[in-house]
Amino acid sequence: MDNISSSLRKPAVPVDGRGNYLSSGLTVSNMGACYPGDETLLLPGNHSINNVIFPGSISYSDNRVKQEEPSYTGCGERMDPMFLSYSQANGVPQESKLATYMNRQNTSTPTSNVSQSITKNLAGLTLDTPVSLKKVTPQAPEFVPAAGGGGTTGNTATRSGSPDFLNSFTGMPGSGGPQATFGGRRRSTESPVPVSPQLTPQPSPPLNNCSPTSALDKTPITPVSTYQENVGGTTYFYPTTVAVAAAASAGDAAGLNSSGLSTGSPVVPSIVLPSFHMYPGTPTHLATIKGKPPSSGGFYVANEIRMEALHRNALVLVQPDPEQFPDLPSEIDNYHELCPLKPVPSNPMHKSQLLGYPMSTYKATNTKTGVRYCLRRVHGFRLPNTKCMGLVDMWKRLQHSNIVQLREVFTTKAFGDYSMIFVYDYHPGSETLLMKHFSPSEPLNGYADPFSADPTAPRPYSHQKNALLRQQHGGGSGMLPEGVIWNYIIQLTSALRVIHAAGLACRTLDPTKILLTGRSRLRLSSLAISDVLTFDSTSPNPLQLMPHFQQEDLTALGKVILALACRSLMAVQRENMQTSLDLVSRTYSNDLRNVIMYLLTNQQQQQHRSVTDLMPMIGARFYTQLDAIQIRSDVLENEVSKEMENGRLCRLLVKLGTVNERPELSLDPTWAETGDRYMLKLFRDYVFHQVTEDGRPWLDMSHVVQCLNKLDAGAPEKVCLMSRDEQSILVVSYAELKQCLEQSFEEILSAAAKPDQIV
Numbered sequence: 001m002d003n004i005s006s007s008l009r010k011p012a013v014p015v016d017g018r019g020n021y022l023s024s025g026l027t028v029s030n031m032g033a034c035y036p037g038d039e040t041l042l043l044p045g046n047h048s049i050n051n052v053i054f055p056g057s058i059s060y061s062d063n064r065v066k067q068e069e070p071s072y073t074g075c076g077e078r079m080d081p082m083f084l085s086y087s088q089a090n091g092v093p094q095e096s097k098l099a100t101y102m103n104r105q106n107t108s109t110p111t112s113n114v115s116q117s118i119t120k121n122l123a124g125l126t127l128d129t130p131v132s133l134k135k136v137t138p139q140a141p142e143f144v145p146a147a148g149g150g151g152t153t154g155n156t157a158t159r160s161g162s163p164d165f166l167n168s169f170t171g172m173p174g175s176g177g178p179q180a181t182f183g184g185r186r187r188s189t190e191s192p193v194p195v196s197p198q199l200t201p202q203p204s205p206p207l208n209n210c211s212p213t214s215a216l217d218k219t220p221i222t223p224v225s226t227y228q229e230n231v232g233g234t235t236y237f238y239p240t241t242v243a244v245a246a247a248a249s250a251g252d253a254a255g256l257n258s259s260g261l262s263t264g265s266p267v268v269p270s271i272v273l274p275s276f277h278m279y280p281g282t283p284t285h286l287a288t289i290k291g292k293p294p295s296s297g298g299f300y301v302a303n304e305i306r307m308e309a310l311h312r313n314a315l316v317l318v319q320p321d322p323e324q325f326p327d328l329p330s331e332i333d334n335y336h337e338l339c340p341l342k343p344v345p346s347n348p349m350h351k352s353q354l355l356g357y358p359m360s361t362y363k364a365t366n367t368k369t370g371v372r373y374c375l376r377r378v379h380g381f382r383l384p385n386t387k388c389m390g391l392v393d394m395w396k397r398l399q400h401s402n403i404v405q406l407r408e409v410f411t412t413k414a415f416g417d418y419s420m421i422f423v424y425d426y427h428p429g430s431e432t433l434l435m436k437h438f439s440p441s442e443p444l445n446g447y448a449d450p451f452s453a454d455p456t457a458p459r460p461y462s463h464q465k466n467a468l469l470r471q472q473h474g475g476g477s478g479m480l481p482e483g484v485i486w487n488y489i490i491q492l493t494s495a496l497r498v499i500h501a502a503g504l505a506c507r508t509l510d511p512t513k514i515l516l517t518g519r520s521r522l523r524l525s526s527l528a529i530s531d532v533l534t535f536d537s538t539s540p541n542p543l544q545l546m547p548h549f550q551q552e553d554l555t556a557l558g559k560v561i562l563a564l565a566c567r568s569l570m571a572v573q574r575e576n577m578q579t580s581l582d583l584v585s586r587t588y589s590n591d592l593r594n595v596i597m598y599l600l601t602n603q604q605q606q607q608h609r610s611v612t613d614l615m616p617m618i619g620a621r622f623y624t625q626l627d628a629i630q631i632r633s634d635v636l637e638n639e640v641s642k643e644m645e646n647g648r649l650c651r652l653l654v655k656l657g658t659v660n661e662r663p664e665l666s667l668d669p670t671w672a673e674t675g676d677r678y679m680l681k682l683f684r685d686y687v688f689h690q691v692t693e694d695g696r697p698w699l700d701m702s703h704v705v706q707c708l709n710k711l712d713a714g715a716p717e718k719v720c721l722m723s724r725d726e727q728s729i730l731v732v733s734y735a736e737l738k739q740c741l742e743q744s745f746e747e748i749l750s751a752a753a754k755p756d757q758i759v
């Protein structure tokens with residue numbers, strides 16, 4: 001038994017770093033599988049002699065259908081008697097958990113009248129059997145476990161008699177033939193005696209009613225043709241009918257041809273799909289891309305993306321220090337948890353330079369939905385009437401990836417004055433273009449604002465002109481790369497395009513109101529505020545001035561681009577304009593200069609300008625931008641697919657953890673230790689508590705991930721579980737384990753829903 005236990009506790013199958021079986025070239029003996037010395041042993045179901053690639057899959061080759069779960073009928077004819085000859089009165093050692101469970105269930109396991117000795121069983125064995133391929137007798141339906149369904153059938157069948165998990169033996173080595181001979185329910189927990197490594201293929205006995213499952217549930221037994229093959233002494237059986245039928249129907253459904261291509265006509269497919277889900281690793285097109293965030297490798301999201309997300313999430317949850325903000329109202333309208341987004345000005349009546357009113361910005365939580373928003377408060381503004389709400393509604397309807405969406409506008413006296421509140425989407429971690437590119441505190445990479453000798457004390461441009469020109473000749477190391485500027489131009493014109501097309505104007509196109517989130521996403525913010533604050537209720541048409549404001553938007557855009565290109569806000573002052581344009585001409589392409597010239601000079605010539613006129617100037621740079629966005633999207637999709645799998649496993653672990661070791665359920669203190677739960681406990685040991693032969697913990701993430709994935713998918717593959725007292729060995733399919741888990745969790749759920757039934 002020691003031999004068995006040590007080998008069982010080892011990983012049954014070698015796996016690679018990603019949890020894939022190293023199936024190629026795998027031999028039974030190197031698996032160290034269940035029974036040392038016995039080569040006709042339980043192989044995990046993803047192995048066939050033809051190098052099955054996908055775990056738990058069905059492979060088709062040489063016109064033979066190979067069931068992913070090798071059958072061991074010939075072996076079983078030896079093995080079940082071994083179990084029986086060593087079995088206890090009820091087939092299991094009485095001190096084992098298994099016996100406890102069986103006794104508790106008042107199960108009467110049929111005793112076998114078979115007393116074949118191991119010697120007798122081995123009598124039919126010969127050495128050096130050549131590889132053979134021949135048709136053998138049909139197997140029981142459970143011989144071909146159906147993915148996800150095996151557990152259901154098995155559990156149902158045995159509930160009236162034997163423990164659920166005993167069904168698992170129907171698929172273990174020896175199912176089929178031994179079932180018929182020995183009632184199919186006998187489970188010895190004693191160590192089998194090592195036998196010859198090479199066996200003569202044994203014909204399977206006829207089915208009849210050998211399967212308790214079929215006998216109990218009266219399911220008609222589907223005749224299954226089975227091919228038998230002996231390779232190096234290992235006998236493999238490949239049922240064909242079920243597998244072919246299933247594969248054919250799958251192929252029909254998919255309309256795939258032998259190349260896996262759609263033909264519209266049903267053909268036998270040659271593709272093989274895994275029976276469970278798993279992250280397959282970084283796709284090649286993402287492994288080498290430029291600018292790709294450094295991957296943490298393995299199964300987790302890349303570090304950089306994770307840090308960004310963590311930072312954003314933390315910002316969403318920050319709360320103000322109540323001592324520093326004692327005057328914050330606890331609630332305004334439908335919002336609470338107000339948190340200022342900018343320092344409180346020393347002069348509370350400090351006015352926004354752009355909007356002309358004192359303004360504050362807060363993060364706040366909607367009391368009904370819990371969603372965070374950005375609230376812009378205009379201090380001391382009293383709305384004369386509600387006519388402007390028509391414009392507000394137009395803004396609320398405007399959705400675009402480059403604008404901060406307006407959600408609602410209302411007035412409040414919660415701050416002790418008449419305040420107007422504009423509610424926008426909250427984009428955590430945003431900073432303004434001013435802070436990003438024009439802030440004196442930002443390291444300028446050796447570059448100083450050419451229009452300012454001291455960044456904190458801007459001086460007239462003329463004082464610095466020569467220094468500026470010298471610096472630009474010297475390489476302009478602090479200038480923004482032209483690609484960044486074009487990126488911004490594309491985003492800003494994209495936003496302006498939809499705003500103007502909606503008959504509106506931005507009116508706040510300024511570095512203080514353009515938000516930058518993440519690496520390069522720009523959004524226009526504070527939209528609609530100007531329209532409300534300057535609304536003329538006497539005007540018959542509130543949209544009358546929009547064309548004029550739209551022209552102003554284009555001028556403002558030209559100024560922003562010029563300021564970015566010169567990396568100075570002073571560059572756009574009228575007296576500095578010519579020098580700034582010279583600087584742009586020297587540093588950047590003609591196209592960039594032309595865009596700026598179009599936006600800034602045509603205004604003086606009173607020509608009508610349109611944002612769409614900029615599109616030809618941007619030209620093929622759209623494609624560059626599109627390419628960058630799509631690559632980014634690919635990277636993020638890959639990260640999502642990893643985390644999707646992790647989320648799935650997390651939910652599964654929650655279920656397992658909820659069931660495992662539960663002290664009691666519905667006043668039953670043995671609940672977690674009996675029945676299906678007992679099997680889940682052993683499975684938990686199998687997944688997490690494996691030890692090496694010398695007793696050290698054996699840790700392999702890929703083993704854990706793979707086991708959980710197979711459990712989640714209910715793979716038909718079998719797994720050997722051993723009781724902690726090493727007296728019981730259970731062979732169950734993941735499908736059965738999944739069924740057990742679902743049922744056990746359901747029990748907990750229904751117990752949780754009925755508090756009156758629990759004292």
Ligand SMILES: Nc1ncnc2c1ncn2[C@@H]1O[C@H](COP(=O)(O)OP(=O)(O)OP(=O)(O)O)[C@@H](O)[C@H]1O
Nearest residue numbers: 341342352353359361374425426427430431432512
């Ligand atoms: N929708 C938003 N989501 C997240 N953060 C925002 C949002 N709008 C503004 N912010 C942040 O709030 C801070 C203050 O913004 P605000 O526009 O009030 O700045 P400001 O330069 O002080 O403007 P003003 O001088 O007009 O008052 C900025 O750091 C900005 O990044």
